[in-house]
Amino acid sequence: MDFAFDARTEELRARLLAFMDEHVYPAEAVAEEQRAALASPWDTPAVVEELKAEARRQGLWNLFLPDAEHGAGLTNLQYAPLAEITGRSPHLAPTATNCAAPDTGNMEVLAQFGTDEQKKRWLEPLLAGEIRSAFAMTEPEVASSDATNITTHIERDGDEYVITGRKWYISGAMNPDCAIFIVMGKTDPDGSDIRRQQSMVLVPRDTPGVTVRRAMQVFGYEDHSHGGHAEVVFDHARVPVSHLVGEEGGGFAIAQARLGPGRIHHCMRLIGMAERAIELMCRRAVSRTAFGKTLAQQGVVQNWIADARVTVEQLRLLVLKTAWLMDTVGNKGAHTEIQAIKIATPRAVVGILDRAIQLHGAGGVSQDFPLAELYASARTLMLADGPDEVHQRSLARRELKKYL
Incomplete structure (x- = not known):
């Protein structure tokens, strides 16, 4: 390597x-x-x-x-x-x-699974930054950490699909430039293979029956810069059959293909958040005095900064190894490492941000520094793209399988 x-x-x-x-x-x-x-x-x-x-x-x-x-x-x-x-x-x-x-993941889905018509209508303007998009998967009524629980119905009616269901924390949906949803639901709810029951369809935002009901807050933030996280209701919304992404029953596999790169991208950016936090910690430490010493001279602060640097260097190496494996043996070959960074990185960066907030005192939780908002983002990533516990469960099973 x-x-x-x-x-x-x-x-x-x-x-x-x-x-x-x-x-x-x-x-x-x-x-x-x-x-x-x-x-x-x-x-x-x-x-x-x-x-x-x-x-x-x-x-x-x-x-x-x-x-x-x-x-x-x-x-x-x-x-x-x-x-x-x-x-x-x-x-x-x-x-x-x-x-x-979520535009990155949606563009990857369209580039990999979209038809020529879908690429022309949706991928090209997304690539040009002319529109935004949303990925509608998570639901409030079920444990969406298990994607097979999804209850949204996608029923075939002649040359159309009829979508009925309620989604929430649909990132980007509040942005007025959000023109298209990729919606995951069940086309075969009684199928024998629970991983072949789901499909994905493209639903334009202005489709009758689509209602963006409200913005969901994250630790009190509405995340305006990313277009918010919305509750969206699909009430017998109709789209042409040509809006199917891939094939019927392929939704679960497409979701996994989408989430793999998404997870590593989040971890890459989290390391950048941690670096910003360390920079802010150091600037604060050398510029503030308490009890006759600068904060930089306080032993506990020195320990926080040193531990943060060690942690970031460890995380970066693990993320780079994962990226290298994805390039050389593919996402499946890097499955263990993708799960490892998804578990380790948000957790560790939340800890670094927590120390940075503590070092800034009241300023750390204020709007005058980016730390509180960075903390909210990092903490949310312990849930997004699969909560930590789901990845721990899968990773442990893979390790135990060697000994069974």
């Missing part, structure tokens, strides 16, 4: 770091000021569109997509350090570079 950055990665890292310093960090406060003046908090601040235009001009666009036809053609190992950089400003940089979830 050679984790040295190749020439292309180094060149993109240099350009992306400069883009962050010159454009993204200064835009963070501007975006909040502009959002406060918008008619709706879900509208996109002008500075975000300016960032997107600049990122496209600099070639820092669709970096996540390994498909050279549609994306930058980078490997997972090449993309990992770039995603880490954007993770330092997770509510702005991924959107600015068109590398924000």
